[in-house]
Amino acid sequence: MKxxxxxxxxxxxxxxELTDEQLKELQRALNLLGYPVGDIDGLIGxxxxxxxxxxxTDEFPGNPALIGKESIETLQGKIDTVGEGKxxxxxxxxxxxxxxxxxxxxxxxxxxxxxAYVLATTQWETNQTFEPVREAYWVSENxxxxxxxxxxxxxxxxxxxxxxxxxxxxxxxxGVDMVSDPDIAMQPKVALFVLIHGFKTGIFTGRKITDYIDxxxxxxxxxxxxxxxxxxxxxxxxxxxxxLSDL
Numbered sequence: 224m225k226x227x228x229x230x231x232x233x234x235x236x237x238x239x240e241l242t243d244e245q246l247k248e249l250q251r252a253l254n255l256l257g258y259p260v261g262d263i264d265g266l267i268g269x270x271x272x273x274x275x276x277x278x279x280t281d282e283f284p285g286n287p288a289l290i291g292k293e294s295i296e297t298l299q300g301k302i303d304t305v306g307e308g309k310x311x312x313x314x315x316x317x318x319x320x321x322x323x324x325x326x327x328x329x330x331x332x333x334x335x336x337x338x339a340y341v342l343a344t345t346q347w348e349t350n351q352t353f354e355p356v357r358e359a360y361w362v363s364e365n366x367x368x369x370x371x372x373x374x375x376x377x378x379x380x381x382x383x384x385x386x387x388x389x390x391x392x393x394x395x396x397x398g399v400d401m402v403s404d405p406d407i408a409m410q411p412k413v414a415l416f417v418l419i420h421g422f423k424t425g426i427f428t429g430r431k432i433t434d435y436i437d438x439x440x441x442x443x444x445x446x447x448x449x450x451x452x453x454x455x456x457x458x459x460x461x462x463x464x465x466x467l468s469d470l
Contacts, residue, residue, distance in 0.1 A: 224398070226252060226299050235291030238275060239267050246271070249290070252298055253278060254396045257330050257423040263395045281331075304329060313411035319345075319353040322411075323381075326419045335470040336441040336463070337432055341422055343443075343462035344450060345381045355380050355414040375405050380414035382421065382450055392426065393417060422449055 228245045229252075241249065243265035250260045253274045261270035276287035282301060283294045311325070312318030323345060327338045349356050358378030359367060371377045376387045384390065387402065394401045397416065401407045408414060425431040427450050435446040443460035447453055 224252060224255060224302050226295055226302070229290075229295045230292070230299070232290065232292060232295065235286075235289040235294075237288055238272065238290050239288075241267065241290065249275065249298075251396065251398070252302055254424075256298075256301055257420055259424040259426075311412065311415070313354075316353045319411070322415055323418070326415055330419050330423055332419065332423055332432060334436065334438065336436045336443075336467055337422075339467035339470055340432065340436060340443055340446050340459075340463045341418065342466045343459050344422075345418065346462055347455060347459050348382045348450075353381075355409045355411060357409070358383055358385070377405075379405065379408035381418040382427070384408050384417050384421075389426065396420070425449065428452075 226248055228242070228248045232245070238246075238249075246267060247263055247265045250263045250265075250271055253260050253271070254263065256278070258274035258277050259270060260274045261268065272287075275290070278298065279285055279287045279294060283297045285294065311322035313322065320342060323342055324338055327333060327341055332338065332341065345353060350360075356379075357367075358371070367377055368374050373386050376385060376390050377383075378385045384393065390401045390405055390408070393408075393413075393416075397413065399407055399413070401413075408417065421427045422432040425434075428448060430448045432446060432449050435442040435448070443463045444456045446463075447456035447459055
């Protein structure tokens with residue numbers, strides 16, 4: 224993703240003076256990095272202001288109400304580190320595990336307990352395969368069509384992405400049409416992005432992994448609320464403990 228609209232800014236200006244297109248570009252960029260902006264609508268609401276403030280706190284010290292060439296170049300640099308040029312080996316379980324570790328670290332979920340929990344969730348959700356799966360993968364597509372009320376937007380990926388509104392959200396963030404082609408969610412690189420981004424921003428349930436696992440606490444049981452309430456929470460917690468012992 225290239226920040227063509229934003230990079231046309233010469234000097235620091237208030238974020239409130241950005242054009243609609245510049246704001247949409249900023250929102251897409253922040254969302255891509257895991258800073259939740261809400262809807263990508265070209266409006267400078269509180270979520271977008273907070274997301275830009277968080278980014279500047281993390282990466283570029285300065286007045287969070289301003290945006291300028293240097294802070295935009297820093298933003299572009301961060302996007303480039305998670306961009307299309309990165310190559311992961313999804314051909315085997317070991318390669319996928321390494322990809323998940325790297326993406327966690329790149330996107331700000333670098334604590335070992337956080338990585339362990341993401342790995343444990345992936346192992347459980349994919350039935351130990353570490354490959355993107357379809358919801359109810361053991362039945363036919365015809366069964367899904369006749370039995371899932373949100374068809375064709377049923378669960379896909381390393382963690383189940385469901386419902387049309389979530390496919391729409393990730394279409395906007397990634398710049399691909401997952402509504403017309405929901406199977407894009409089965410592509411390993413897309414599934415990896417959804418997995419890490421969802422844990423970081425709380426898109427799945429409104430709960431972020433940092434609500435339960437950070438520098439001061441590690442609650443592997445309640446962390447299941449990030450994905451699916453309390454379903455199999457203790458089993459996944461046990462898997463996370465095993466992964467943590469190996470990190």
